Amino acid sequence: MSRKTLEELRSQRWFGVDNMRAFGHRSRTMEMGFSREDFMGKPVIGIVNTWADTNTCHSHMRQRAEEVKRGVWQAGGFPLEMPAMSVGEQHTKPTSMLYRNFLAMETEELLRSQPVDGVVLMGGCDKTTPALLMGAISMNLPAIYVPAGAMLRGHWRGTTLGSGTDVFKYWAERRAGNVTNEQWSELEEGIARSAGTCMTMGTASTMMSLAEVLGFSLPGASSIPAVDSTHSMMASRSGRRIVEMVWNDQKPSDIATHEAFQDAIVADMALGGSTNAIIHLTAMAGRAGIKLTLDDFDEASKKTPMLLNLKPSGKYLMEDFYYSGGLRALLRQISDLLHLDRTVCNGMTFGENIETAEIFNEEVIRPRSNPISATGGTAALKGNLAPYGAIIKPTAAEPHLLKHTGPAVAFENVDDMYARIDDPDLDVTKDSVLVLKNAGPKGAPGMPEWGQLPIPQKLLKQGVRDMVRISDCRMSGTSFGACVLHVAPEAAVGGNLALVKTGDLITLDVEARKLELHVSDEELEMRRNSWEAPKSPYTRGYGALFMQHVTQAHEGCDFDFLHAGDSTPEPKIY
Numbered sequence: 001m002s003r004k005t006l007e008e009l010r011s012q013r014w015f016g017v018d019n020m021r022a023f024g025h026r027s028r029t030m031e032m033g034f035s036r037e038d039f040m041g042k043p044v045i046g047i048v049n050t051w052a053d054t055n056t057c058h059s060h061m062r063q064r065a066e067e068v069k070r071g072v073w074q075a076g077g078f079p080l081e082m083p084a085m086s087v088g089e090q091h092t093k094p095t096s097m098l099y100r101n102f103l104a105m106e107t108e109e110l111l112r113s114q115p116v117d118g119v120v121l122m123g124g125c126d127k128t129t130p131a132l133l134m135g136a137i138s139m140n141l142p143a144i145y146v147p148a149g150a151m152l153r154g155h156w157r158g159t160t161l162g163s164g165t166d167v168f169k170y171w172a173e174r175r176a177g178n179v180t181n182e183q184w185s186e187l188e189e190g191i192a193r194s195a196g197t198c199m200t201m202g203t204a205s206t207m208m209s210l211a212e213v214l215g216f217s218l219p220g221a222s223s224i225p226a227v228d229s230t231h232s233m234m235a236s237r238s239g240r241r242i243v244e245m246v247w248n249d250q251k252p253s254d255i256a257t258h259e260a261f262q263d264a265i266v267a268d269m270a271l272g273g274s275t276n277a278i279i280h281l282t283a284m285a286g287r288a289g290i291k292l293t294l295d296d297f298d299e300a301s302k303k304t305p306m307l308l309n310l311k312p313s314g315k316y317l318m319e320d321f322y323y324s325g326g327l328r329a330l331l332r333q334i335s336d337l338l339h340l341d342r343t344v345c346n347g348m349t350f351g352e353n354i355e356t357a358e359i360f361n362e363e364v365i366r367p368r369s370n371p372i373s374a375t376g377g378t379a380a381l382k383g384n385l386a387p388y389g390a391i392i393k394p395t396a397a398e399p400h401l402l403k404h405t406g407p408a409v410a411f412e413n414v415d416d417m418y419a420r421i422d423d424p425d426l427d428v429t430k431d432s433v434l435v436l437k438n439a440g441p442k443g444a445p446g447m448p449e450w451g452q453l454p455i456p457q458k459l460l461k462q463g464v465r466d467m468v469r470i471s472d473c474r475m476s477g478t479s480f481g482a483c484v485l486h487v488a489p490e491a492a493v494g495g496n497l498a499l500v501k502t503g504d505l506i507t508l509d510v511e512a513r514k515l516e517l518h519v520s521d522e523e524l525e526m527r528r529n530s531w532e533a534p535k536s537p538y539t540r541g542y543g544a545l546f547m548q549h550v551t552q553a554h555e556g557c558d559f560d561f562l563h564a565g566d567s568t569p570e571p572k573i574y
Helices: 020-031 061-074 096-113 128-139 165-175 181-190 203-214 229-248 258-271 276-287 294-303 318-323 326-333 350-354 414-420 521-529 541-549
Strands: 044-049 078-083 118-123 143-147 154-156 159-161 379-383 386-392 403-411 433-436 468-471 483-488 505-509 514-517
Touching: 044 061, 044 096, 044 229, 061 078, 061 118, 061 229, 096 128, 096 541, 118 128, 118 229, 128 143, 128 203, 128 276, 143 203, 143 229, 154 181, 165 181, 203 258, 203 276, 203 326, 258 276, 258 294, 258 326, 294 379, 294 386, 318 326, 326 350, 403 414, 433 505, 468 505
Parallel strands: 044 078, 044 118, 118 143, 379 514, 403 433, 433 468, 468 483
Antiparallel strands: 154 159, 379 386, 386 483, 403 505, 505 514
């Protein structure tokens, strides 16, 4: 690739011309205390920071932004920090997924409207990674991603705790009467011990890892714990590297190729990654004009061994992963399944970045000869209950449920479910199939993480800890169980899920990739004639925009008008 000249820098349109408007740009930059020498004749680097006091995963990101700036200054650039909506997983309601597309739009428009030549994207909490990359791919300015990193492992009474996974586990035990209020309070204080994202292989760790596989992060960046000193070093190195990426004009379109997305899917399977990765990768690829289908994920799953022994599908946590060799060591084990010749953000090939990586603990990162599972962590299902597909994470389910037929216990919505799930008179057994409707992209709305439906309390007290559960929503990447998710089309748009009645037999067969409702087409058509679509809760604002334009789960839940298409014009500067 040819090296840019100063005159070719995008920011020169703001700062480098001799007219009244540029006078204003320069004088108002000096208003902030910068001299001409600070910003004239240099690449301007935007830093899109998703720090907020409401985002618990990003509490260290104000400091990391300063370390990124240090690197930008060192490399001869001029850094400008630009805060964006934080979309913290813990506090954002009704669900952070409702606002992923909002952050993606904001990122794209921030980059388009401001005088920046390249960008450092700072995220990590579940939806921030895909949102930032979706916006950056659409804008197509040189971009590098700084992952927030995972928090330290949790501890309680000599037991190691993992985010989400152990919350769900001990909450079930509390509902069963096996955990006291005092013990629950101790767990609450011991499970989240530092800045950073969930330290299980949940959505945050999965998407940070896949951003690195795609080529948007420096090699090894995604595995570093948030509070390890090497994380600060990585932030500064990223700041230095983005300046070179600008001069070399290395853009997302050079990185986010079809081969890169194929490698991300393979890596997702080897990691036992979050089921949410399927939706996010599909949306990100759509921004690059690349169509991914559930078949792409399922084919990769069939050929890829799962090698990472990490909760919720294993034993260990992200801190252990890092000190055992990290993502690079795992990728080297499956290098024959990857495209090693593509160039990534550090200017080297993907293969060069992993060729010297080593495993230091084979209990955490398994060699190919001793996988956690011979196939990947996710399976795609189809059948009359999910004509466009559904997914399950078989490695996180009790094996005896992976081929199961049982009668449905149907809930019309989440309010109905919570009103009845613990009713002692609920007609349910361990062989029942729990079905939640109207929890998808439009039905909830926003496709929240309700898919790990609670086990009825009376069954918990009998020792039941897993059941087949089916819904059109998502579940936390830290969740576990025989949970069928992302049923498409969803109930709210008239998918067959909307027509399920209590007592209907449903078959799940993961090996055969089947999800079947044992109801005749004639009966389903009769039920459809009396079905009424739920009314949207939004009549104005972003919610109304979301309901009008969000796509279904198998299409990535992006807005239809944000898919790849004709480029948006650069702003006029007069």
